[in-house]
Amino acid sequence: MTTRGIDYDRLTLKDAFDLAILVEEEARDRYEELAAQLTLHHTPAAAGFFTKMTGIEEKHRQQLQVEREKKFGSEPRSIQVELLYDIEAPGYDEVRAFMSLGDALRTALASEVKAHAFFTEAVRNVKDPDAKALFSELCEEELEHQALVKAELAKLDPTPNGNPNDYSDDPVAL
Amino acid sequence: MVDDLILGMAGSGGDGVVSAGESLLSAASSEGYHALMTKSFGSQIRGGESSCRVRLSTNKVLNPGGALDVAVALNWDDFFRFGAELPLSVATVFIYEEKAGPPPATLKERGVMPREMRAVPIGELAKKSAGTDKAKTSVVLGLLSGWFGIPSTAIARGLKKKFGNKGEGLLEANERALATGIEYATAHPLAEQHTLALPTKSGPKLLCDGNDMCAAGALFSGVQFFGGYPITPSTEVMQTLSKEIWKYGGVVLQAEDEIAGVGAALGASFAGKKSMTATSGPGMSLKTEILGLASLAELPLVLLNVQRGGPSTGLPTKPEQGDLFQAVFSAHGDVLRPVLAPTDVSDTFKITVEAFNIAEVYQTPVIILSDQEIAQRKEAIDPIDTSKLEVLERRRPTEAELVDYSRFKLTADSISPISHPGMKGGNYLGAGIEHNEKGEPTASGTMHARMNEKRFNKLDPLKKRTDLFEVSGDPKASIALIAWGSTAGVCREAHALAVARGLKVKLLVPYLLYPIAEEIYQSFFASVRSGLVVELAHQGQLYRILRMFTDVPRGLKSLARSGANPFQPSEIVSRLAEMSPEVN
C-alpha cells in the first residue's frame, strides 16, 4: 500500500470522495483481475470469492459515487488513480494457482486491514473537517468489512486439507 | 570484321588490368556497343593478381562467353593463375609483355596454340611515352584500339574519367601512352585482320552491374528501409543504398549482424515501410528464423541472396546456384515464400521491382536469388523502359475496416488489409505465435489449419504468372532446355546455336522459381520428350524441385556441375545434339 503525492493539506471533501471512489475502483478492478487469473489457472473457489469481492467493491464505489454526485454533481475530479497503489487492492503477489478459499479470504482480510490503515492515516493528516469526517466514516466501514470477511473465514472447515502443491501436476513448458 | 570480341587480361593488382578493363567497357558502352565485364582476383585484399574479361558486341551480350579472342599477359605467372577464367583457343591473338620472356611450356601443355603470339615491349613504351612503366595498361588500350578497331576517342574519354582529377600531368601522360600503343599497333599490323564492326545501333547505354540494378530497382519501388550486414558478393547493394536512400526519406542500417539486419528490416515493414535486406549464403542461413516470422506475421519483406559457392564460407567470389534448396526449404514449419531469380544485369532491375510488388501485395517475404556473376559483372546494357513498370502497395484498411479491425481477416483472396503503428484503430499484436483473425495468440489446431491455408492460398495467383516465364523457340519442339539465373544467359546463346544447327529445341527460363507454376510447366512439357535442366550446382536443384512438385518428361535430365566453372554454350549444344532424334 503506497500513495504518491497526495496533498492532504489541500484535500477537500470532493477530493476525499474521489480518493475513496478510486480506492474502491482499484480494489474492484484488482479483484476482477485476480478472479480472471485464478479462473484461467483452475482455482475456482478462490476465483469465485474474488468475483464476489469485485461485486462488493463495486457496490461501495457506487454508494460513494451517489453521495458525491449529490454534493458535487459532475464537477471534474482533481484526484487521479495514479496517486494510489494497492490501497484496498490485494497485491499481485498475494495469489497463487490452486490457492485455497481460506487463503483467498485471508488475502482479502489483509487488504481490508490495509485499507483501514490508509483511512486512519488519512483522518490524521487531512485538514478539511468534512473530509476528515468522511474518512472517519470509511475507517469504520473498513472495520465492518473486516468483520464480514472474518465471519466468512470462521465458517470454513478448520481441518487441514493438505497442501495443493503436493497434489498438482508439474507446470507446463510453453 | 567481327561483331563480337572477347578480351582477357591478367596482371598483378598493381598493373591495373581491372581498371583498364573498366576503361574499355566504359569506352565501348559510350560508343553504343553492348559490353560485359567480369573480374577475378587472387585471395589477397590488395596486391594480389587480378584478371578481367571484357566482351564487346554489336548485339546484346548474353553471357561472358568462352575462349578469348584476345589475351593480354603482363606476366606469365599471373596469367596462368587464371587458367579457367581465361581459356584460349586456336583463334586467340595473344599479346604479352616482351620483358616477361618467351611463352613458357605451360602454354603448350594447355593443348591449344593461339593463332598469333605478339611480344610487345609494353613497359618500355609506357616509360618512353608517359615517363613511367606504370602506364602499361594505357599502352595496352592503345594496342587494342589500333589492332581491333575500338574507337580511340572513346578510350580517351575513359582515361579522362579515370585520371582527369588525379595528379597534374597524369592524364596527359596516359594520353601519350595510349597514342604510343595505337602507333605501335599501326606500325606492326596483325597477320590476320580482326576488327570489331561498328555498333549497328548507337544510343546511350547504362553501365552497371546486377547489384547496382537491384539497388536501383529497390529505389524505384520506393524502398524506405534497408537493414543488412556486409557480405561478399552482395555488399554493393547496401553501399549504393547507403548513399541514395536518404534522398527518398529512407534509412540504411548497417546492423551488428545478419540477424539484426533482417530483424530491423522486418521491424520497418511492421512500421508500414517498404523494406529489404541483402546477403549471401552464410547470411541467409542466419536470417532464416526471422524469415519464418515474416511469413507468419504476414509482413512484406524483400531479401536478396547473391549466391556464391558454398557450403559455409565456400567460394565467396565465385558464382554457384546452390542456394535454391535453401531458399525454398530453409524454414522450420510448413511455409511457402516466393523465390525469384534474375538472369542478367538488366532484368535484375525488373525482378527487384517485381519482388517488392509481390511482397507488398501478398504480405510475404520474397527471396531474390541472384548470383555472384550477375551481381558483380559490369555490363553496358540498353536503357530500361520503366514507363510500363507498375509499383504496387500493400492493401491498407479502409475507415470501415478499421472499425473492429481484424488484422488477419479471412477474405476471399486470403489477403487481409494490413495496418501499421500510427494508424488509429488498426492496433493489433503482430507475433510469431499462431493467431486468430484478430491476431490473438492461439494453440488451436483448427485455427492453425485455417491460417496456414490462408497463407498458402494467397500466393496461388503467382502460379498463373506466365509473364514470369520466358518461353522461346518452336512450341512443338521435343527437346527442352531449361535454365535459371546466370546460367540462363549461356542457355539463350546455346539455344540460338542449337536452333541454327537444326535441333528442335525450345527454351524455358523461369524468373519465378517457387512456388512451382505447375500448369505453366505442363503446357511447356506437352511436346517435350527429352531435354536438359542446366544448373551451376552439383545437385541440380531446380531439376530436383521440378521432379518433386510436378511431373516431368522421362527424358528430361539434369546437366549440373559445381559452381565457379560456368557452362559454355558449345558444350550444352553438344549435349542437346545427343538428345536429338533428328541428328542420331
Next chain:
Amino acid sequence: MNAPAFQAKDFKSDLKPIWCPGCGDFGVLQGLYRALAAIGRPPHEIAFISGIGCSSRIPGYTTAYGFNSVHGRSLPIAQGVKLANPDLLVVVAGGDGDGFSIGGGHVAHAIRRNTDLTYLVMDNQVYGLTKGQLSPTAPRGLQTVTSPLGSLEEPINPLLYVLAYGAGFVAQATPADMPGMTALIEEAIRYPGFSFVNIQSPCVTFGEDDQQLKAHKAKMKTLASLGHDSANQLKAMDLARAYGTELYTGVFYRNPNPPPTYDALIRLRQAEQSKKAVPRNRILDAYLQK
C-alpha cells in the same frame, strides 16, 4: 488540473495474461499501464516490441501495436520500427534470457546507436516459459533442472553491462515498490535516447524464495536514500557492482546532457539529402553513359 487524455485502463487489452498468479510481471504490467497513461500518447502511436519468454507476452496485454517476435531479437526489430517511423513511441520488453543470453549481442549496439527507445527487462534469474532452466543472470551455484549440481558460471550483471556500453539512462526497479517502479518506467520513456530499466520481477513458480516480492520489500534500498547522484556515471558503475547481492532501486545513471538520438540524426540526414531526390523514372540515369 486538466483531466489527463488517457487512463491506465485505456492501455489494458482484453487478452488475459497467461502468467502464473503471483507473477511479478502483473505488477510490471500495471505499472506500465499507469506510466503510459501519464505519458499520454494514444495507444496507436505506441509500438511495443518483445522477443520470446513469459515477460515477452506483455505487448499483447496492452492496447498498443504489439510485436511479440522471435527469441532475442526484439531490439533489432524495435530499432527498425523506430527508424522507419521516429514519431512512434517504441517500448521493448523481455526477460533476462531474451535480452542477455540469446539476444545479448544486440544490447551493446542498441546502446551505441542511441535510438530513442525504452528497454524494460524483467529479470527473474530463470527460464520460466520452458520450466526453470538456468538463466544468464542466475547466481553461481544455483541449482536448476539444467544445473542440478549447481551452476558453474558467474551471472551477467545487466546494470554494469549497459552502463559499460554508455547507456544514457539506467535504472533498476521492482514491482515490490509499485510507485517507484512506475515512476522509473515513466522517466525512462521520457528520457530522450536509449533507456534501460532492469526490473526484478520474480518467477513465482520457478524462482527462489529469497527472490520473491516479499523478500524484495525487506531487502530493497533506494539509491536516493543512499544519496546517489545519478549524474555520476562512475559511481553508478560502482553501485551496479552490487547486483546480485544488494537490491538497489532507482536511477543509477542519467546522462545530464543527452546526446542527439540516432533517429533524430537520421531525420536531419534525410532532410539534407532530400534536395537531391530525382523522380522515380530518372533513377537509372545515374548509370547512363554519354
